[in-house]
Amino acid sequence: MIETADLSLVDWSRAQFALTAMYHWLFVPLTLGLSFIVAIMETIYVKTGREEWKRMTRFWMTLFGINFAIGVATGIILEFEFGTNWSNYSWFVGDIFGAPLAIEGILAFFLESTFVAVMFFGWDKVSRKFHLISTWLVAVGANLSALWILVANAWMQNPVGMEFNPETARNEMVDFWAVLFNPVAVDKFLHTIFSGFLLGSVFVMGVSAWFLLKKREVWLSKMSILVSAIFGLLSSLMVAFTGDTSARTLAQVQPMKFAAMEALYEGSDDAGLVAFGILKKSEEKLGIEKEGHDFVTKINIPGLLSIMTGGSRDVFVPGIKDLLAVGDSARGIHSVEEMMARGAFASEILNDYKRARMMNDEEQIKILTDEFFSSKEFMNESFRYFGYASLNLPEEAVPNVPIAFYSFHIMVMLGFFFILVCVVALFLLFRDKLTGSKWFLWAAIISVPLVYIASELGWVVAEMGRQPWIIQDLMPVSVAVTKLSTGSVITTFILFALLFTALLAAEVSIMLKQIKTGPKH
């Protein structure tokens, strides 16, 4: 079905969602990271009472405010798109998505918006301590907002804590804590917020480096680099650590995505991690028409992939071909072929239910409900793979391998580069050679766009890597999409592109003006 449905509609709907999500994500991570950096700087001001730290805090708070204000509400558009462009999905997820988003709206948003006012209007009007607490609450509130969105996203990657109700055709949350502490949610939240902290740190280092190149605000810039390099180094190490734990979780709950990220077609024990590689199309196809890939060249670290996923070189890591045909019995992972058979059975039962409902056959509805939809065995062994019934061929369960592979590897390489940037910044600072090291100052400035690229690539890996699924194993994107005219989706795509580009241009222009103006005396 994925190949035969109106591909242009599915593709344009996906492109529209990707565009809005990626633009939205240009604003979010800086809010997450810069809010904490500002809070740290203000804490130093309150502790030391030195006015230079207050001046520094207010400068970075201005940049935080511009980014926060321009970015606010850009995520709402994504919620509009759920109802218009992804109505089947929106209905099917039921209250699973609604509950975390509602909590986000009520709790975190109000926490943020109340204390943001104190942050900006409250200097010299409230006590230093109350102002400081407000700044910290804004930082915590912004990151709590991210928690609930990421919990909702993690459910799509690993649906847990719900039961499907055939009468309403919706999933109903039965275990809030399972949804909140979904292993994917925990990994995703930590990995995302630490990457936001890193982005905020690199941003502060980049802007400070520009001041140093211009020989302006030398003390303020050096201290800003000191705070952001320490915060950035700790954050980048946590990004690496949480990335490692995420990989282990992925290998279990999204093994196809994991294999695609490594372009691992043939599984093995003692599997190596590709540190660097260039792909080419393979002559051998996956199934009838899906292209496979080989490496033109690669740097392989022997055994590391097995160690990362299972703690030992003896652990078997399944490749794409293994997952299609045989699965991985050691970890209870079925082959795609097996899951297609189970999904087809679940779909058949749901079709029977639908027919019984149309004919008002209460007796048949009761039999199907009691025997199947109330049966844990049916729900766990068959309905769990319901989405596979929509696939024509097993190879449709394979995502775009080059996109998953390159996005992942470029993101990881950039991640290690930022660790180096933070270490070198601290080294030069403590040796008092920072202002003379123009090469490093330029590297710090260039790191600003690079850290945004890395941050966006993280989402590309997460979302493109899990295709064809909108909800892992339960619903492919082709089923989730609303059957609208492609032209109307193209129209809104263009509208969004214009709106977000205008917002981004406004942010960059106001921010550059404030940076050029510099801190006020």
Next chain:
Amino acid sequence: MKKTENDSPGLLKRIFRFYYEGFTNMSSWGRKVWIIIIIKLFLIFVVLKIFFFPDFLKSNYESDEQRSEYVLDQITKTPEADD
């Protein structure tokens, strides 16, 4: 209780004054940003939401039962049926 009744108008007045002074003494970048926020919110909630993003199921079906029937039909289509 008596103290709360006496304090609350003062508190509200103080909060109002806090925001009022905050907005009237806003810096130039703050004013620009607020203009952008107002235009953006108007575009998102008035133009986009009303004219371009109606809720598909709410606007095409009258009851939840009809909506669930429609979605059930959509998700149970077999690949062959879609061809």
